[in-house]
Amino acid sequence: MTRNKLRAAAMRLFGEKGYDGTALSEIAKEVGVKTPAIYAFYENKEDLFMTVFREAMESYNTYIQELSEEQNMTSARDSLYRVLSRQYEFYQKCPEESVFVLRYMVFPPAFLKETIEEAFLQSDELLTKAIEELIVHGMETEAIRDQPVQPLVDSFLNVMDGLSMQYFYYTSREIYERKLNNAFETYWNGVRSNYN
Amino acid sequence: MTRNKLRAAAMRLFGEKGYDGTALSEIAKEVGVKTPAIYAFYENKEDLFMTVFREAMESYNTYIQELSEEQNMTSARDSLYRVLSRQYEFYQKCPEESVFVLRYMVFPPAFLKETIEEAFLQSDELLTKAIEELIVHGMETEAIRDQPVQPLVDSFLNVMDGLSMQYFYYTSREIYERKLNNAFETYWNGVRSNYN
Amino acid sequence: MTRNKLRAAAMRLFGEKGYDGTALSEIAKEVGVKTPAIYAFYENKEDLFMTVFREAMESYNTYIQELSEEQNMTSARDSLYRVLSRQYEFYQKCPEESVFVLRYMVFPPAFLKETIEEAFLQSDELLTKAIEELIVHGMETEAIRDQPVQPLVDSFLNVMDGLSMQYFYYTSREIYERKLNNAFETYWNGVRSNYN
Amino acid sequence: MTRNKLRAAAMRLFGEKGYDGTALSEIAKEVGVKTPAIYAFYENKEDLFMTVFREAMESYNTYIQELSEEQNMTSARDSLYRVLSRQYEFYQKCPEESVFVLRYMVFPPAFLKETIEEAFLQSDELLTKAIEELIVHGMETEAIRDQPVQPLVDSFLNVMDGLSMQYFYYTSREIYERKLNNAFETYWNGVRSNYN
DNA sequence: TATGAATGAGGATTCATTCAT
DNA sequence: AATGAATGAATCCTCATTCAT
Structure with a gap:
């Protein structure tokens, strides 16, 4: 669930603000989760x-x-x-x-x-x-x-x-x-x- | 002179790597100058x-x-x-x-x-x-x-x-x-x- | 069993890489178990x-x-x-x-x-x-x-x-x-x- | 000056607490400087x-x-x-x-x-x-x-x-x-x- | 005009630890 | 006994920016 919400948020934000312009913290926040939670599902920013x-x-x-x-x-x-x-x-x-x-x-x-x-x-x-x-x-x-x-x-x-x-x-x-x-x-x- | 070289380098790098993907230090380095020198010509990154x-x-x-x-x-x-x-x-x-x-x-x-x-x-x-x-x-x-x-x-x-x-x-x-x-x-x- | 395997892995890794240089996750991985499993046997890193x-x-x-x-x-x-x-x-x-x-x-x-x-x-x-x-x-x-x-x-x-x-x-x-x-x-x- | 003080502090702390046990922030604090200042003199922790x-x-x-x-x-x-x-x-x-x-x-x-x-x-x-x-x-x-x-x-x-x-x-x-x-x-x- | 030194803010990442299951 | 999900704290590091020189 969270995994997919992360993917969706990442899609939107990476698309809108670019790779470098998007902080993992923004993606996490959009999903209602703290940044390190991302690492439970994706190896790192590049992987996501x-x-x-x-x-x-x-x-x-x-x-x-x-x-x-x-x-x-x-x-x-x-x-x-x-x-x-x-x-x-x-x-x-x-x-x-x-x-x-x-x-x-x-x-x-x-x-x-x-x-x-x-x-x-x-x-x-x-x-x-x-x-x-x-x-x-x-x-x-x-x-x-x-x-x-x-x-x-x-x-x-x-x-x-x-x-x-x-x-x-x-x-x-x-x-x-x-x-x-x-x-x-x-x-x-x-x-x-x-x-x- | 430096002012123009900075503009040219910025053009190239901002174009190639995007605004967030380009550090002022890269621009300065390309011109052969240290980062703070940029501030002699431009107010800040946005201005440049x-x-x-x-x-x-x-x-x-x-x-x-x-x-x-x-x-x-x-x-x-x-x-x-x-x-x-x-x-x-x-x-x-x-x-x-x-x-x-x-x-x-x-x-x-x-x-x-x-x-x-x-x-x-x-x-x-x-x-x-x-x-x-x-x-x-x-x-x-x-x-x-x-x-x-x-x-x-x-x-x-x-x-x-x-x-x-x-x-x-x-x-x-x-x-x-x-x-x-x-x-x-x-x-x-x-x-x-x-x-x- | 796992308890002992953990002890052995910890002995080796703490010895080789030092206390701060050894992550619990490494110890767990060496034993083929996930990190939180360690807490079933040991109170925390210091205890282990x-x-x-x-x-x-x-x-x-x-x-x-x-x-x-x-x-x-x-x-x-x-x-x-x-x-x-x-x-x-x-x-x-x-x-x-x-x-x-x-x-x-x-x-x-x-x-x-x-x-x-x-x-x-x-x-x-x-x-x-x-x-x-x-x-x-x-x-x-x-x-x-x-x-x-x-x-x-x-x-x-x-x-x-x-x-x-x-x-x-x-x-x-x-x-x-x-x-x-x-x-x-x-x-x-x-x-x-x-x-x- | 700072460069040398950093070296001295690093010597002491690395020696006392080990590489992994020593945070750059400690070294910086001992010298009375903020962590990023270290990077003005050394490329990174390993370099120091x-x-x-x-x-x-x-x-x-x-x-x-x-x-x-x-x-x-x-x-x-x-x-x-x-x-x-x-x-x-x-x-x-x-x-x-x-x-x-x-x-x-x-x-x-x-x-x-x-x-x-x-x-x-x-x-x-x-x-x-x-x-x-x-x-x-x-x-x-x-x-x-x-x-x-x-x-x-x-x-x-x-x-x-x-x-x-x-x-x-x-x-x-x-x-x-x-x-x-x-x-x-x-x-x-x-x-x-x-x-x- | 240019630099060295320094910093605040922030970013990715790791890690020990907790908790519900 | 063991795990997946999550987090707070901390770590290394980068970066834009400032300031004295």
Whole structure:
């Protein structure tokens, strides 16, 4: 119980204030426990952080994995849009995990640099593959103009990354949703075939 | 002299390791001076940080401002592309400033949250206006299909933000350049008129 | 069972790393038990230490006591030599007890200073008496030159103390045995009568 | 100034209470300074300890070195006796250094084991050589019976080691001096020639 | 302008100990 | 007899900051 509450508090605080900006005492206090209690569950600050990091990554990867699984029946347009809105959903449902992942993906603490690079590459590959399938499927059904696939994947990922950043500095829901839709629409215009 | 060296070192270190992760002693050491020397030039850590922050923002804003100024003669396509490549140039020429701006734009330390939000909004407005002009110009010359402007601006900014993030986690130059070109091409495809 | 294993582990670790340098958790771990289990058998760290201390002293004293008991039949030379070799035997058979006794005899933790001084004096007296008897016996049989007894006792104890220290910093068996024999030989030369 | 006072306080406290039993705060308090001030002069606790250790060793070695230098004119008996009384002098003049050296020679903290063994061997060799010269000199002048040298060196060192230990647990000056004289007398009886 | 000395505040971590189970 | 959870006290150490020089 305490173990999990600690994990949750750590996720939130590390995400919000950074590794160095978060004192173990704050995490403990948030859980209603004294600092040394943390050491009953985690070896040290790094260990707590790593545990949280792994959990956040897993949570994020799970969400990505599920993309490939539900793609099937829907149109390419819908399923690509679905990717963006699922990402948005994830940010809303798991704001702590999201901030955490984003923060440490881009600005890992020194001791995590390598681990994170690996985790990132792995995650990136998964996502790339999922998007690729959707796009290929779109070409097969002629929703997307026939053309080299990689550029379309690249630019879709670019849209996603852009939306990631923007989620965190446009706090207004409406503005974000507008941006999401507009970004997607332009992307779709750029890739779709002229038949529909 | 020392004052400037301190600013530069602070820029680099605050950017790389974060506000809390950077000790004044590290900054001093990088400059070859003892910690208390810092206090001859800056009131305290926050002051040093703020100075650096203002400088980075100014550097970034200058680069944006210049966008509007040189837009004129070239085609809309070229000038939009120019925006992306200038951003890229900025990242390459001023990597310290870039990391710094990106980091504190997205993850400001608590005491800076408000200041940064203002600075961000201001900067964002500048950029938005500049892009808007380019796009309107593009429509006037019929390079861009006639349509509401805001969505095109939104999605261009989205492309830019995406490229920002990607610059920091795709370390390979080639990959990044490919991604930049692909993102732009898709964007352009999505907005251009069918005449060219 | 556990009680004894704890005692043994404590003996070894307190002897090797000192009172302050040994954490209860180490002792527990060596026994394969969690720290609080110690409190089922011992009141606290001091109590455990004292128990161990008493045991080590008893073990040491027993060995000394036995000296007097077997002295009888043999020649003075042999029985004095026997004292040194029995001390050596003790070090080899009970290395933990030996280190422990030596360490806390010379460097008792503050809270034990008085207790240990008493224990030491008592032990010293026992030993002194035993040696004295051997020497007197040696004079009676004219193996040892007739002369005041105390100086001979003093210097024999000095030889013993010297060998104690040396045992702990000359790790090589051979060197130690050589030193033992040489020390004894010189001593014997210094005290023996000229008849043999 | 503070640096030296710290060294002195550390010498005393480390010697008296052991490495783990001595808190930096105690050392600081003895000097009339707050704990962090220590870090202006020493890297950390180990560094302070090592500095003190080196100083104590040097002090001890110097004393040994001087033995060889003044040996010349005096009789072998006098110069050997001189060694013991100089050792005694050293204990009295530099009680802190003495306790320190003895304690860590016999019971080094784990992180010092190797360093100390080296230091010890080196010191031991110096001393051995010095004693050897005195004894050889004694044989040349026929004060000492002609015989193999090593045993006489061994047993003299044994006497010295014995007196080391005894100095620390016989607190009475008179008793110690008696023991010193008696030990020496017996030793000398054991080695001297019969001519004098 | 720069430094050495010093400090208060705070941070991670260890440890002996307690208590409910 | 043994453990998991928790804590108070203390330890080493870092850091921003001050001040006299």
